[in-house]
Amino acid sequence: MAAYSIPKEFTSELELVDKPDTGSTEDILAELNGYNPVTSEKNIWAFWHAGLDAMPSWCQRNVADWVRICGPSWTVRVLDVAPDSPNHALKFASQDLLPEAFLRGTMDGPYVGPHSMDFLRGALLVQHGGVAIDVGCILLRSMDRVCWDRIMDPESPIEVAVPVMHKLFLHLWKDRNNYEGISADPALAFVKDIDFSEAADWPWDFKIGPQHVLEYVSQVMCWRRLTMLEDAGDGFNSFKYWQENILGIDARHENWAAEDAVGFGSGARLYELFNLRLDVNPETTDYKEAYNLVWMLLRTASWQKVTHGKGLTHAAALGTLWDENEGKDSAPGTFGDLLRWGSVHLRQKRDAISTKRTARSPRILREGLLGPSEAGAQ
Template sequence: MHFAIPPEYQSELEAIEPVDLRPDEEILSSIEQHRPVTSEKNIWAFWDSGIRAIPSWCQRNVISWARICGADWTIRVLDMRPDSPNHVLKFVDREMLPEAFLSGTMDGHHAGQHSADCVRGPLLFRYGGVSMDVGCLLIRHIDRICWDLLADPDSPYEIAVPVLYDQTIANHFVAARKNNIFIDKWFCADNACAWFVTRAMASKALNTGSVTFSALALNEVWGGEKTLGFDGIGPRMYNLLTTRLDADVDSVAYKDAYKLVWRLLSKSSFQKVTRAKNLTHTPHLGTLWDQNEGQDCMPGSFGEYGTERYTSARSVRISSIRKLVSPEVS
C-alpha cells in the first residue's frame, strides 16, 4: 500500500518498500539480544532501564530504524540493567565512563540525557558507527545521510554531526569512524561527560591533531521547526500530525499538515523530537507523545505513514564550518 506522492513532490521522492519486513515484536526481540561488534556499521542508543522500558513511540522509532537501514546496520539499545545482554559494560571499560554514571548518582531533570551523553563517546571511539537518541525520527537511510561519505577512502570527512544556525553542533546524532581524535577529545577526555564542543575545539589537546567533519544543516534535522517556526512547535506538530488525511483539504490544519509532512519526507534526513523538560513555555512533541499513547501513528492521520515508504534522491547539504579562533582553554 502506498499513498500517492503529490505532483509537486514527484521529482523529489520515490515510493519504496521497507528493507526489513519482520513484525515489530520480532525486531524488538532481536535488538534485545547481545551481538558482538563485527563492523563500524553500528547504531548506538541508550536507555538505562532497557528497550522495553522506553516510551512506545520511541520503540516505534527504533523499529523504524531497522526497517529503513536493514541488516547491514546493527542496532543496539544499551542499558544499565543487571545481567542485561546489552549492559554498557559489556561494550566499554569502566575506566572510560564517569563515576557518577557508574554509581547511578546523577540526578536532576536531565539525568537520562546526560547518561546517554556519557556512553556515546566511548562507543563511537572504540567501535565507530552512529549514536542516536531514541527520539530521532529517521527519514533517510544512514548510508545516504552521511556514512557513504565517511566510509569513502577518498573522502576527507571523518565525522558527521547536526549544526544549528551554523553556530552550535548537537549530539543527538553523531556519526564517526572509530578511533577518531575529535570524538576522543569531545566526549572521552579525562572521563568528562559530553564536553561543550567550543571548549573541546579550543583546547590544546584537540589542536594536537586534525579532524574534518561534515555538519548536517538545519533543514536536514529540524525540518519541523524550519517549516513552522520554533514558537509553540510542540503542540503545533502534535496537532498537525494527528490531522486526518480525509479532513477538509481547504482547512488550515490540513494545509499545514500537508506542508509539514511532505516537506519532511522530501527535504529532511531525520526529525529530532525533544521533550525539553522545564525549558520551554509549551510542552514539546516528545512530552505530548509520552502523555498520549498512540498519537504518533493514529490510523488515517498524517503521522501514520511515510518514513519507511519513501526515499529522496537528493544529496545532504554539508555546511561549511569556519575555523574557531578563541583563547586557549586549559
C-alpha cells in the same frame, strides 16, 4: 498501516523503496532485546535506562523503523542499565571510558538519562564506531546516505568522532554527580563569554537561564572548545581538524526541520498537525500546513528530532505530548501515519544532505586540552 502514494508534485524528489522491510514492530523489538556482539563499525547506538521494553511506544516505533530503513548491514542496539540485561551498557562500553558517577550509579538530578547517553555516546563511538542516535529521532534517510558513505569514502577528508572530546568530557565529570556548576571548570572558562546572539536561529522558549542551558549541553561545549584549540601540546590541531575533517550537517534543516517550518516551542501545534486526519477538507489551513510539513520532511530531512524538553522549556514538547497520548504519533489515517509509512517506503532522490561550512572560530586557544593549567600547556 495503510499504503499511500507519492503526490505527482513530489515524484521528482521521492521514489518507492523496491523491497521495504515488512517485519512487524513486535518481531523487530524482540530481536533487538537479545545480545548482539559487535562485529563491525556499522552500529547504531541508543540508550534507555530501563531497557527497550520500558520505552514509550512511539520511541519503540522509531527504533523499529531504524532497522527497516538502514537494513541488515547495520546493527541497532538500545543499551540500558537494567540488572541482568543482555544489553547492559557495560557489556559494550569499557569502564575506563565512563565516569565514576555512571559506574557507581550515583548520578542525580533531572537529566540522568540524557547525560548517561552523552557518556555512552563518546565511549561507544571511540571503542566500536558507528553512530549514536536519540530514541526520539524519527529517521527519514538511511545512515549510509546521511553520512556513512561519505565518511568511508577514501577520497573524502571527512573523518570520524574525535577521542580527545570524550577525554575532555570525562575530565569535566570527574568527582561529579550532576551537571550543575560544571562551567566553573577552567576548561569551560570561555562559556561565560559566549555571545548568545549567534543562537538567534534557535529561538527555544527556555525557562532556565543561558548558563544552565550551556551546562546542560556541556558535551557540546567540549566540542566548542576543540573548535578553538589550536595547540594543546599533544601534536593534534583540533582547530584545523574541525575545519577540514568534520561534516557540518545543516542541523536546522536536516534534523529540526519541523521546528524550522512551524516554530520552536511549537510542540502542541506539531501534535495537532501529525494527528490531523488525511480525509479532512484539503482546503483548510490545518490540512495545508500538515500536508506541507510531512511531505517536506519526507523529501528534505535526514531525521526529525522529537524532544521531551524536560524542565527546559515553557511550552510542552512534542515528545511529552506523545508520552501522554498513546498512539497519537501515528494514528491510522493521520499525517503522522503517513510520515511513518513514508519514512520506510519512500526514498529521497537527492544525492546529498544539506551541509554548512564548518565555521572558523574567531577565538583561538593555545593551551592544554583540559585547561591552561594542564601539564604541558603552552
